[in-house]
Amino acid sequence: MNARFWYTFFSQSRRGFLNPNSVLNKLRNIPSKLPSHGNHCNIMQGPGTTGEAMYYPRSEYKSTRHYQGQVKAVIFDWAGTVVDCGVLAPALTFCELFKNEGVCITEEEARGPMGAHKRVHIKKILENASVQQRWIKVHGKAATEEDIDRMYKKFSPTVLSCLHKYSNIIDGVVDTVKELRRAHGIKIGSTTGFPKEILQTLLRTSESQGYVPEANVAADEVPEARPCPYMVWTCAMRLGVHPIEAIIKVDDTVDGIREGLSAGCWTIGVAKTSNYVGLTEQQLDDLSQLELKQKLAHAYDILIDSGAHYVIDTVVELPLVIKDINRRLAGGEKP
Numbered sequence: 001m002n003a004r005f006w007y008t009f010f011s012q013s014r015r016g017f018l019n020p021n022s023v024l025n026k027l028r029n030i031p032s033k034l035p036s037h038g039n040h041c042n043i044m045q046g047p048g049t050t051g052e053a054m055y056y057p058r059s060e061y062k063s064t065r066h067y068q069g070q071v072k073a074v075i076f077d078w079a080g081t082v083v084d085c086g087v088l089a090p091a092l093t094f095c096e097l098f099k100n101e102g103v104c105i106t107e108e109e110a111r112g113p114m115g116a117h118k119r120v121h122i123k124k125i126l127e128n129a130s131v132q133q134r135w136i137k138v139h140g141k142a143a144t145e146e147d148i149d150r151m152y153k154k155f156s157p158t159v160l161s162c163l164h165k166y167s168n169i170i171d172g173v174v175d176t177v178k179e180l181r182r183a184h185g186i187k188i189g190s191t192t193g194f195p196k197e198i199l200q201t202l203l204r205t206s207e208s209q210g211y212v213p214e215a216n217v218a219a220d221e222v223p224e225a226r227p228c229p230y231m232v233w234t235c236a237m238r239l240g241v242h243p244i245e246a247i248i249k250v251d252d253t254v255d256g257i258r259e260g261l262s263a264g265c266w267t268i269g270v271a272k273t274s275n276y277v278g279l280t281e282q283q284l285d286d287l288s289q290l291e292l293k294q295k296l297a298h299a300y301d302i303l304i305d306s307g308a309h310y311v312i313d314t315v316v317e318l319p320l321v322i323k324d325i326n327r328r329l330a331g332g333e334k335p
């Protein structure tokens, strides 16, 4: 079928010169007008397809385009991934916010939804059946949106009051990032469940310790934060990096891994410094081998179950994983 035929056919259809029956009749008549070989397509009426036009491709096989270059960017989470080993600042802040409302929560309850936008995090803690019961006992009814707004307003001032104690860059991060840039030409970005105000403070303290990502996105800069992909996509645009298969998201929480997966990039979970181990570097050093093994196994299970492509102990192991991802990309794999 030549281009002129299609032009005439569709332009007449759009103008209403042809009614639906005459369109079908025209399609049914096409095969007899076509030579049997060398066409771009054949339109046939097969068994059981009365009145339907079926499109047969030129070949049984279709070639697809895939990225086979190397990793171009790594987008890191903050707490538990590059700073604040054990994610103490947000965990203690949530405990404090609930204590101020007369409802004590455990650190485990506070850590459950870690990674989410902090207002969503408060809401999710309140959805925990046990917390909800305690809340109703104190307040006489379930928490309302106004209660959540009131607590969220206090989140930033509360976390800022303790952030100076918990914003140390995790051991090995600065050197690893240097190596990623130098040896692999990789760009560094960041996303976070924190609002922009906290991110700005983190950027100032991390700069003084030698860690400066080229692009950063906070949870309140996008319509929906984790596990939605918008922060990763925004960060990719700010970095000027594409395709998405050339980007790795590194995170210590389930929502952070899901954020990377929904964005379409490679995902790496970090276990040892994570929210699911919940210990500072000093506390980790003080653990026995057996205790460390048990805590690591727990964190690995959670992060593997979240769908992460890889799980590693700390960011220091990244270069090895990047080498493997480059190998997989060259072989035609997608995340």
Ligand SMILES: [Mg+2]
Residues within 6 Å of the ligand: 077, 078, 079, 080, 081, 087, 115, 251, 252, 253, 256
């Ligand atoms: Mg984190």
